[in-house]
Amino acid sequence: MALNDGIEWPKELGQTLWTELEYVRLLQGSLDYLQPGISIYDPQDRLLFCNQRMREMYPEVGHLFQIGMPYALIARAFYRYRHDRVKQLTEDEYVAARIAHHANPSGVDEEYLNHDGTWLLIWDRKTPNGCIIGFRLDITERKNAELKVLHVEKGAKQELEAKVEERTTELKQALESLRATQEKLVQSEKLASMGRLVAGIAHEINTPLGNAQLVASSIQSRVRAFRATGQSGLTRKALEQFLSELETGADLVYNNLMRSVELVQDFKDAAVQRGMRKLSSFLLEGQMHRIEVLLQPVLKRQSHRFTYTVTEGLAMHTDAGALEQVITNLINNSLIHAFEDISAGQMHIECRTHFQNLVLIYTDDGNGMEAAILAKIFDPFFTTKLGKGGSGLGMFVVYNLVTTTLGGSIAVDSAPGKGFKCTIEIPMTAASE
């Protein structure tokens, strides 16, 4: 029916209608140029409105977007382009599912990968009078950018992981070669210290043996001389003098030989062998208490103090005798050297665990020592008390017991007037071999 089909319209009404129509056209025209695709279906699910953009978004079925077209037909046309997710559905099942979904939109934004590879943002709403308004926005660019970022991130992560892996391998190799070098060093250090020990013992024994040899040869010549005088007549006085000289000589030979024997004994004690280990299981606190009790008589006479801290129930399986010897030697050194002119010194042992190891930190607050002494402390026969009871084997024995018998490591620290600190780390369970 045309607008002016024989009816006399009041002029103003015609004007108003014209204006309204123009307005609708204008609106529709502008909707066509909007970026989102828009479609509106009436309560009977027939297409009421569709902008140009919507048709462009679905070119394969765009011709079906005609006013009045039932949604069921449009849904059916989409069956050819259905996704893998719904591949197993028959055409009727597919159409029924789409219609059901269309009639009750979730109302939330959904991102959807279209069959042609574009990404759409879908937004469907039901109006209060039962119409369905749908918006479609092409978000391919944003989505691709997002995927690219993800891809880059994944690539960067993989690169990082590869680098970490590479570094770890490198570090492992470095550690391996360090271990090997350390092992070699330990071996050569053992040989070197054995060499020093042999040189030391040879040097030390030389003096008493030389003395003994000297005295023995003088006795020899004295005996010869005596025999010569005996042939020309022996006086009682000469006999007594000869006997007394012989006695003194014999004493000198005996003392010098005894000193040699002692040194050989020290040498034997110092040359600790791994095979001589005696392993046993014990609680560290018990062992520490034993040492404390043994020390009581000595400490009673002086006013020095010995303390220790140890975790209760710390179980060890190692050579208890060796450990006791190490601690005793350290304590003896504090008593003899550190507290030489100190009346109330403190000795302390702190026991901690570090992974499978026991860390034993021995400290005294005594005189300490010069760097030159500290550097030689483990050398066999190095002593600052030569001729005053020191043989210089105490710390050498400590070193050997810790590194060989107990299978650990030792470090010392000291400075004049700053006391002495010795850190020992040994496995709580000695490796059996």
Ligand SMILES: Nc1ncnc2c1ncn2[C@@H]1O[C@H](COP(=O)(O)OP(=O)(O)OP(=O)(O)O)[C@@H](O)[C@H]1O
């Ligand atoms: N706690 C300490 N404080 C100060 N000096 C020390 C301490 N422990 C060791 N020394 C120094 O290190 C030197 C070497 O010690 P080491 O125990 O090997 O031999 P020693 O005590 O002299 O003799 P030995 O232990 O054989 O009787 C000592 O002579 C002493 O000078």
Ligand SMILES: [Mg+2]
């Ligand atoms: Mg000593």
